[in-house]
Amino acid sequence: xxxxxxxxxxxxxxxxxxxxxxxxxxxxxxxxxxxxxxxxxxxxxxxxxxxxxxxxxxxxxxxxxxxxxxxxxxxxxxxxxxxxxxxxxxxxxxxxxxxxxxxxxxxxxxxxxxxxxxxxxxxxxxxxxxxxxxxxxxxxxxxxxxxxxxxxxxxxxxxxxxxxxxxxxxxxxxxxxxxxxxxxxxxxxxxxxxxxxxxxxxxxxxxxxxxxxxxxxxxxxxxxxxxxxxxxxxxxxxxxxxxxxxxxxxxxxxxxxxxxxxxxxxxxxxxxxxxxxxxxxxxxxxxxxxxxxxxxxxxxxxxxxxxxxxxxxxxxxxxxxxxxxxxxxxxxxxxxxxxxxxxxxxxxxxxxxxxxxxxxxxxxxxxxxxxxxxxxxxxxxxxxxxxxxxxxxxxxxxxxxxxxxxxxxxxxxxxxxxxxxxxxxxxxxxxxxxxxxxxxxxxxxxxxxxxxxxxxxxxxxxxxxxxxxxxxxxxxxxxxxxxxxxxxxxxxxxxxxxxxxxxxxxxxxxxxxxxxxxxxxxxxxxxxxxxxxxxxxxxxxxxxxxxxxx
Numbered sequence: 001x002x003x004x005x006x007x008x009x010x011x012x013x014x015x016x017x018x019x020x021x022x023x024x025x026x027x028x029x030x031x032x033x034x035x036x037x038x039x040x041x042x043x044x045x046x047x048x049x050x051x052x053x054x055x056x057x058x059x060x061x062x063x064x065x066x067x068x069x070x071x072x073x074x075x076x077x078x079x080x081x082x083x084x085x086x087x088x089x090x091x092x093x094x095x096x097x098x099x100x101x102x103x104x105x106x107x108x109x110x111x112x113x114x115x116x117x118x119x120x121x122x123x124x125x126x127x128x129x130x131x132x133x134x135x136x137x138x139x140x141x142x143x144x145x146x147x148x149x150x151x152x153x154x155x156x157x158x159x160x161x162x163x164x165x166x167x168x169x170x171x172x173x174x175x176x177x178x179x180x181x182x183x184x185x186x187x188x189x190x191x192x193x194x195x196x197x198x199x200x201x202x203x204x205x206x207x208x209x210x211x212x213x214x215x216x217x218x219x220x221x222x223x224x225x226x227x228x229x230x231x232x233x234x235x236x237x238x239x240x241x242x243x244x245x246x247x248x249x250x251x252x253x254x255x256x257x258x259x260x261x262x263x264x265x266x267x268x269x270x271x272x273x274x275x276x277x278x279x280x281x282x283x284x285x286x287x288x289x290x291x292x293x294x295x296x297x298x299x300x301x302x303x304x305x306x307x308x309x310x311x312x313x314x315x316x317x318x319x320x321x322x323x324x325x326x327x328x329x330x331x332x333x334x335x336x337x338x339x340x341x342x343x344x345x346x347x348x349x350x351x352x353x354x355x356x357x358x359x360x361x362x363x364x365x366x367x368x369x370x371x372x373x374x375x376x377x378x379x380x381x382x383x384x385x386x387x388x389x390x391x392x393x394x395x396x397x398x399x400x401x402x403x404x405x406x407x408x409x410x411x412x413x414x415x416x417x418x419x420x421x422x423x424x425x426x427x428x429x430x431x432x433x434x435x436x437x438x439x440x441x442x443x444x445x446x447x448x449x450x451x452x453x454x455x456x457x458x459x460x461x462x463x464x465x466x467x468x469x470x471x472x473x474x475x476x477x478x479x480x481x482x483x484x485x486x487x488x489x490x491x492x493x494x495x496x497x498x499x500x501x502x503x504x505x506x507x508x509x510x511x512x513x514x515x516x517x518x519x520x521x522x523x524x525x526x527x528x529x530x531x532x533x534x535x536x537x538x539x540x541x542x543x544x545x546x547x548x549x550x
Contacts, residue, residue: 029122031109033099037119040111041102045536047341049543051255051299053550059191060228064253064301065550066188067230070181071251071304074232077177078249078305082239083108084131094120105310105540112310113448113537128399129242133157134165139242141165151395153247154211154234170234171211182209185232197226208233217319221328229254229298229333231316237394237402239306244399250305252316257336260297264334267295267377270425271329274416275381279491283387284502287326295373300335302543311448311538314339317376317409322384322392332376334369341539342444343368349535351440354526356480359436366428367437370417378412379405382497386504396504403517404509407457408497414438414490435481439471446519447527447537456517463516464493477526 033041053061079087090108094100102119106112109120116126127135133142134157142150142157145165149155155167171178182205189205192198200223203216213233223229231254234247278285307313316333319325343365351363383393390396397404417434420426442462448455465471468489471479500508519527 030093030095031120031122033096034119034121037111037114037117039531040114040119041098042534043113043537044105044540045341045345045538046542047338047345047539048547049301049303049337049541050547051301051337053255053548056227056255057193059193061550063188063191063228064548065545066184066191067228067232067251067253068302068545068550070184070188070232071230071253071302073177073181073184074249074251075304075308077174078309079107080174081131081248082306082309107309127242129157129246130239130248131156132240132246133242134159137165137242142243151243151245153237153245154213155246169211171209178208181232182206192226192228194223194226196223197228201230204232213319214321214324217321217324218328220319221324221331224294227256227258229256231318231333235318235320236306241399244394244397244401248306250307251302252300252304252307252313252333252335253302254298254300254333254335257297257299260334260336261295264295264297264373266425267374267420268329270416270420270423271377271380274419277419278381278412278494278498279415280495280498284383284498285381286387287383287385294329295332295334295377297334297336299337301548303541308541312338312342312541314342315372315376317379322394325380325384330376330380332373334373334376336369338539339369339372340365345536345539346444347437347440349533350443350530353529353533353535354443354477354479355436355440356474356478359432359480362430362433362436362481363440364429364433364437367433368441370426370429371413371434371438371441374413374416375409376413378409378416381412381416382408383502387502388504390504393501393504397501397506397509400506400509400513403456403460403513404497404501407460408494408501410438410457410461411490411494411497415494418487418490431483432481435483435486439479439481443526443530446523447530456513459518460512460516461493462523463518463520465489468492473522477522477529 053064056064076087083090091100091103094103099120103109108126109118109123110116110126111119118125127133129137137157142165147164147166149167149169152167154170156170156173158166158168160166185201185205189198189201192201196219200216200219203219207213207216230251232251234249236250237244237247239248240246272288275285275288303312314335316335317330319330347363347368351360355363385392386396393405394401414434417426418431421431442458446455446458446462465486468485469482470486470489471481473479500512
């Protein structure tokens with residue numbers, strides 16, 4: 001049986017590489033930067049990713065080294081999922097060092113913050129399904145086909161020897177890498193001072209070997225006192241823009257900020273109460289979010305795979321498993337050092353460029369941190385399963401599920417902040433601070449491009465806010481927030497999104513994205529002002545064991 005599985009895996013892997021080569025076929029000459037992409041090379045601001053490790057034991061430092069090594073293998077797996085060709089040969093073929101670094105940041109020849117347009121000669125448009133599906137696959141063929149694990153999170157769709165569609169589990173297709181990651185996680189567990197963290201690492205190793213992550217997700221939710229954390233495995237489905245079914249490999253290695261985490265602990269208990277008060281009919285808020293969720297602040301010391309591709313994540317809300325969410329809630333991890341870097345290098349310059357002078361003082365790091373945090377908390381609100389037996393929201397809305405969920409989290413995050421300010425649970429800042437910082441944040445995030453789930457969500461929200469008069473734009477192109485109208489717009493958009501999700505209304509979401517998920521003329525002018533001011537679009541990291549002194 002093992003020999004048969006091995007032979008099958010080799011055959012399928014060879015088929016995968018062949019399909020990828022055809023899709024991304026290069027010219028015989030070395031790829032060169034396309035002229036229209038020249039201005040894109042400086043859109044990322046390099047930032048050193050470090051943290052204070054002086055309070056950690058020697059065993060904990062050894063564990064961090066191992067977690068970074070496991071993350072490096074995760075990174076290689078994501079290259080295969082996103083690009084498919086040989087990474088080393090691809091990068092070596094690029095002669096210009098600056099262009100090579102841009103390709104490394106984007107995990108291939110497509111600009112992730114410019115609609116996945118090719119920036120190198122000799123490459124076609126990126127396949128919507130990345131390397132999760134055959135490159136010649138049509139939606140009609142996929143939807144008519146019947147095969148095991150068709151909508152699976154942890155498999156790749158391939159063609160068998162007869163040309164028919166089949167699926168291959170990650171653990172089979174990437175078996176060598178998977179087994180190496182699992183062995184490293186098990187070794188790391190032997191250095192863990194925290195027993196719950198050691199248990200999680202061992203369960204995560206088992207999970208990645210068997211493509212079954214629920215037990216390790218429950219174990220991750222039970223950890224409360226671990227000063228070190230790692231989020232590792234195939235997790236988010238954003239890379240699959242064909243259907244949003246399949247998860248991409250990524251990793252974060254994290255150090256908990258105990259002082260900031262203590263400040264945040266009180267907010268999770270409000271979730272059930274806030275769920276009941278959502279501005280939507282009862283049927284769309286009947287689920288009760290788990291109250292065992294927690295909020296913590298971290299310094300992130302290593303990104304790998306999907307989390308490191310293009311725009312960098314500054315907060316995490318996991319696990320995605322709906323059963324775990326309903327029973328345990330989720331954990332919300334705020335990546336404080338990465339967040340501070342984005343605020344200093346991007347948010348403040350944007351505010352100086354596009355916000356009216358009298359409201360610039362309202363753009364604060366405290367509000368940026370809170371808006372980001374409550375975005376993640378708000379993923380736990382609303383509805384996970386449709387009210388009309390269409391299954392989960394994620395399965396019903398397919399490729400639109402991620403964009404609508406990100407839009408929901410942004411809007412309900414603001415709703416939560418307003419309610420908690422009223423209740424006195426939030427004592428810092430004013431509603432004006434949170435709203436104005438949020439508006440500046442839209443200008444930051446909308447630059448991530450139309451193919452990003454966050455980018456689509458931002459464009460839908462920006463255009464909806466504009467229609468509702470939530471902000472005004474003066475003759476100099478500067479924006480001012482109208483608190484009352486923004487409050488009304490937040491409530492009405494919350495109701496719209498929650499209703500679309502609860503109904504599993506695929507066509508309704510598609511129409512909303514088509515109508516509002518676009519950059520209109522005024523906004524294009526404003527984004528041009530940001531470009532002219534040479535404000536970076538995002539950050540990239542100098543990171544690793546050497547940076548950390550390990």
